[in-house]
Amino acid sequence: MNLLPGVEAGTLDTDRLRTHYYSSGPANGTPVVMIHGNLSTGRFYEHLWPGAPEQYRFIAPDMRSFGRSQSKPIDATRGLHDWADDTRALLEAIGVNEPPHLVGWSTGGAAIAAYAMDRPVASLTFIDPVSPYGYGGTHRDGTPCQPDWAGTGGGTGNPEFTSLLASGDRSADSQVSPRNVMTSSYWSSEYTLPADREEILLDEVLLTVTGDDGYPGDLTPSDHWPNVAPGTRGILNALSGKYCNWAGVVDMADKPPVLWTHGSNDIVVADGSLWEMGSLGQMGIIPGWPGEDSFPPQPMVSQIRDVLDRYADNGGRVEVEMFDGSGHGPHIDAAERWSERFFDFLASTN
Secondary structure, three states, rough: OOOOOEEEEEEEEEEEEEEEEEEEEEOOEEEEEEEEEOOOOOOHHHOOOOOOOOOOEEEEEEOOOOOOOOOOOOOOOOOOOOHEEEEEEHHHOOOOOOEEEEEEEEEHHHHHHHHHHHOOEEEEEEOOOOOOOOOOEEEEOEEEOOOOOOOOOOOHOHHHHHHHOOOOOOOOOOOHHHHHHHHHHOOOOOOOHHHHHHHHHHHHHHOOOOOOOOOOOEEEEEOOOEEEEOOOOHHHHHHHOOOOOOHHHHHHHOOOOOOEEEEEEOOOOOOOOOHHHHHHHHHOOOOOOOOOOOOOOOHHHHHHHHHHHHHHHOOEEEEEEOOOOOOOOHHHHOOHHHHHHHHHHHHHOO
């Protein structure tokens, strides 16, 4: 697999599924568990580990429906709790018993929040996380734009992208090819990944399980714009605010320290994301948009800030770092600066 120095890959059977994961650092090190986002794998963290502080043990699983882990359906009605429970099962199989430091990128942000609402953790680091109220279709306070959450879930996935993903397309011929989506959305447009690394990460994206149980998931027809509502299976439904809501961290009795890092040029998780139905309707790309009062572009970053402000007001410790010029993955396009900020945060939690 041509892993970077000091990085290992392994597979374990847990009581939930056979899980593939990447790791680095001493077996008795402080556990730092890093959960990837949608359409990626644990390998998107590998570059951060060579040269990292020696006291940490890094673990980055491939979550169900992604990478080399067993292909098991995602029960979208649990939000990201399938991912959270899978993570706990892996740590038990590895023999990690102490509360881990958790890192969650994008979709992984909702997963680590779900984990923390159910179990003790040492800290939470969010990297451009999905909004506390899910992806798309909500007003700023988290209330749905449509009563059945239409405009969110599996029906909002781009069919051409899904088809190219399923076929293993490696070209740059289509604007929505997996390669072009990755290079235009995962990091800043000003950043160029080394060519060999781009091929490795594209390999990882193409391992995504497609269909109703994976990406994008099933759908439910709706009488409300844009005429598709969430189904009950697959990752995009798990991200719908109908099922995904991590605003409950505000009410946790024991609040771990939080670091929120975010790229200023993120187009995936943004106030007015280019991937979200409200924005696409406003731009005329999805016809019939009912207007800003009914279905505004989701203010995702503002929602994250609102919830974390309440978390701090309720006694939690929150640190925020905006990475000027970074895209959806500042841990990739600003890896050195992100790592410095992250490891300073971890050291401060001791």
